[in-house]
Amino acid sequence: MPQTLRYGLAALIVLVILWGVWTLNAGGVADRPLAISLILGSAFGLVLQRSRFCFYCNLRDLVERREPAGVLAILVALAIGAIGYTAIFGAWLPTPAIERLPPTAHIGPVSLVLVGAALIFGLGMGISGSCLSAHFYRLGEGSPVAPFAIIGAAAGFGIGFYTWNELYLTFMQTAPSAWMPHALGYAGSLVLTLLLLAGLALLALWWGRPRAGEPLPPLTVSEAFRRLFVLRWPATFAGAAVGVISILAYFRVAPLGVTAELGSIVRTGAASLAVLPERLVGLDGFRGCATVIKEALLSNNGLFVLGLIFTAFASALIANQFTPRLPNVKDVFRGLAGGVLLGWGAMTALGCTVGVLLSGIHAGAVSGWVFLGFCALGAILSMPIGRRLETRSA
Amino acid sequence: MTALTPRLATLAGAIVIAGFSTAAIAQEGPLVTADWVLDNLNNENVRIFEVSTDVGVYERGHIPGAVNLHWHTDLVDTVRRDIVSAENFEAQLREAGVDEDTTIVLYGDNNNWFAAWGAWVFDIHGLGEVKLLDGGRKLWEEQGLPLDTATPEYVATEFALPESNTQLRARLSDVLEVVEGGAEVQLVDIRSPREYNGEIFAPEGVQELSIRAGHIPGAVNFPWGNAVNEDGTFKSADELKAAFAAIGIDGSQPIITYCRIGERSSHTWFVLSRILGYDVRNYDGSWTEYGNSVGVPIANPAGTVWGAL
Structure with a gap:
């Protein structure tokens, strides 16, 4: 694609997003959170695309190529977000009283179902090649797998709704929404979180065999442009940026998550076709990427995801990383099969690597750590399958 | 205090406030305007409570100094179908620093829907002079008036609820x-x-x-x-x-x-x-x-x- 076309298209996307933000912001009190969601989604999409911030790929880089930078980016994001969340909690809920949870924070129920859902989600990541947030930004890079993974995930959500009632009644009804500050206080919870993250970082560095980076030329204007828009962002910077976006999102709108809108679309569609159980017991009472029957066209999460996809697209265009390819049978299969597992896991766990893992660990939720452990296990187990399904670009 | 009727008690309170407060004193009637609230943000004899339906709106920005009341846990009995007991309600008001001479103002989202319900609960528990911020949260936000995200903490009082008013x-x-x-x-x-x-x-x-x-x-x-x-x-x-x-x-x-x-x-x-x-x-x-x-x-x-x- 010629450079003028790439830059022109990217500029157009940026203008449309800015117009959207402007219009929503002028829409008054009720629409302002929508404008903020669109901005934050765009920022998130930019960071994901520019730094290749993908939970699965970063883990695989560490496990298979012994490259720790990506995993360190995730750990930095978790640490920064946990600090910011704690500061917000201190203002909103000065003492972590036993009967209270901070409003809207993703502190999910901890049960065997979460273990299973995280494991299945991890398998879905391995088979489809990424987690859901990464499929969204790869949509913007022209990935041949991502569209099928998202279609598969929608189907997975449908299956998740179908199995929900039984799982809820058997395992989750009495499951505790365990929150570390209840047991340890805010300081104790934050210190434990940071120690665990530091331990994981040491483990990654011990296992990793990082290669020396290319020496960078002096920082001129054109070099700054190249580092911002063409080269991959440094891991620690990307991690810090994700942490900051998460803090801002929680402070102004809601915890980060990328599956609520997808789930809501599926739930609304399925409800209107009357193919789901009429009542999903207890679902609307849990914290997490809540799926609701849609009443308005525009939602915070919908705009967040749209901003993410289109900014990733613009960013990929500028970096010349928009490389669409016609999907082959393998792409379709791994997208659909992995997507179904991702969708079922995300519905049943009440979110994905962003909504449960990231926003959960930021909030001091035990559910976030359980998801981290078992989704990583599932991903590592399925890496060999993913390798076989991969189509290497020539 | 229990010897006085609630109305007398509040009236007496108002007179006491009038004695040594320089800020504007309670408006006549059951409603207060946003301007009045703005003028009385630092008046320690005025306590503002938010009663909203949407989760998280209070925390992401409330009238400075306002205390949050969760309607589904703070203002009801969570076991049987009933409003909050006098004992629990009194404890919450004490913690919020409410005293006999406090002017109480409620506001909330959705056209003061649950704030009005809160006023009814306050009234049943003998606090019949509680006021609503006219226009509630919506008008406050639309006028671009200041919001705060910190949860205020007040010195607890020994406040005792007047006799309840079950005829409501x-x-x-x-x-x-x-x-x-x-x-x-x-x-x-x-x-x-x-x-x-x-x-x-x-x-x-x-x-x-x-x-x-x-x-x-x-x-x-x-x-x-x-x-x-x-x-x-x-x-x-x-x-x-x-x-x-x-x-x-x-x-x-x-x-x-x-x-x-x-x-x-x-x-x-x-x-x-x-x-x-x-x-x-x-x-x-x-x-x-x-x-x-x-x-x-x-x-x-x-x-x-x-x-x-």
Whole structure:
């Protein structure tokens, strides 16, 4: 694609997003959170695309190529977000009283179902090649797998709704929404979180065999442009940026998550076709990427995801990383099969690597750590399958 | 304190405040304006409470110094269907630094819907002079007035609730006295016309919790939202008086308001009782109790049959 076309298209996307933000912001009190969601989604999409911030790929880089930078980016994001969340909690809920949870924070129920859902989600990541947030930004890079993974995930959500009632009644009804500050206080919870993250970082560095980076030329204007828009962002910077976006999102709108809108679309569609159980017991009472029957066209999460996809697209265009390819049978299969597992896991766990893992660990939720452990296990187990399904670009 | 009636107690409080406070003192009447609240943000004899329905709105920005009341845990009994007990309520007010001479102002989202319900709960517990911020959260935000995200902490008091005022509450038996016993009381159903007519069992997005549709015989319909202006403020007393007179509610007889669960009707209770000064009780059992009761008379103009195919 010629450079003028790439830059022109990217500029157009940026203008449309800015117009959207402007219009929503002028829409008054009720629409302002929508404008903020669109901005934050765009920022998130930019960071994901520019730094290749993908939970699965970063883990695989560490496990298979012994490259720790990506995993360190995730750990930095978790640490920064946990600090910011704690500061917000201190203002909103000065003492972590036993009967209270901070409003809207993703502190999910901890049960065997979460273990299973995280494991299945991890398998879905391995088979489809990424987690859901990464499929969204790869949509913007022209990935041949991502569209099928998202279609598969929608189907997975449908299956998740179908199995929900039984799982809820058997395992989750009495499951505790365990929150570390209840047991340890805010300081104790934050210190434990940071120690665990530091331990994981040491483990990654011990296992990793990082290669020396290319020496960078002096920082001129054109070099700054190249580092911002063409080269991959440094891991620690990307991690810090994700942490900051998460803090801002929680402070102004809601915890980060990328599956609520997808789930809501599926739930609304399925409800209107009357193919789901009429009542999903207890679902609307849990914290997490809540799926609701849609009443308005525009939602915070919908705009967040749209901003993410289109900014990733613009960013990929500028970096010349928009490389669409016609999907082959393998792409379709791994997208659909992995997507179904991702969708079922995300519905049943009440979110994905962003909504449960990231926003959960930021909030001091035990559910976030359980998801981290078992989704990583599932991903590592399925890496060999993913390798076989991969189509290497020539 | 218990020897004084609630009204006297508050009056006495107001006089005490007037003695040594330089800030503007409580406006007359049941409503205060946003400007008044703004002028009294630092007045330690004024305590503002937010009662909102949407989770997280208080934390992401509330009127500076306002204390949050969760309607579904703080203002109700979480086990049996009842409003909060005097004991629990008193403890919360003490923690919020409320004292005998405190002027209490409530506000909330959705046109003060649950704030008005809060006012009814406060009133039942003997705090009849509690005020609503006219326009509630909506107007405050639209005027771009300051919001705070920190949770305030106050020095706890030894406040004791005055005697409760249970006459503000109607029970099923009171309603049946009207319907079957012919008591001279007017019933006001403040639900939507479709609920009132029995076309639907519950509004959109709400579970159908009653197995009969329609309304209590003899009740007149006045959808609660008709009492507020576009900007969320209450209509003027004259407008409200005329609107209710048009459906035969003029205060000449005692009134009972009800809705589906008793919350929306608190808003109308506030209008009729506090703004117009009529004799009003709120029936918080409302349609989910009445419409499920065995053997009570029901008016169902639409004739909808529950469970019929």
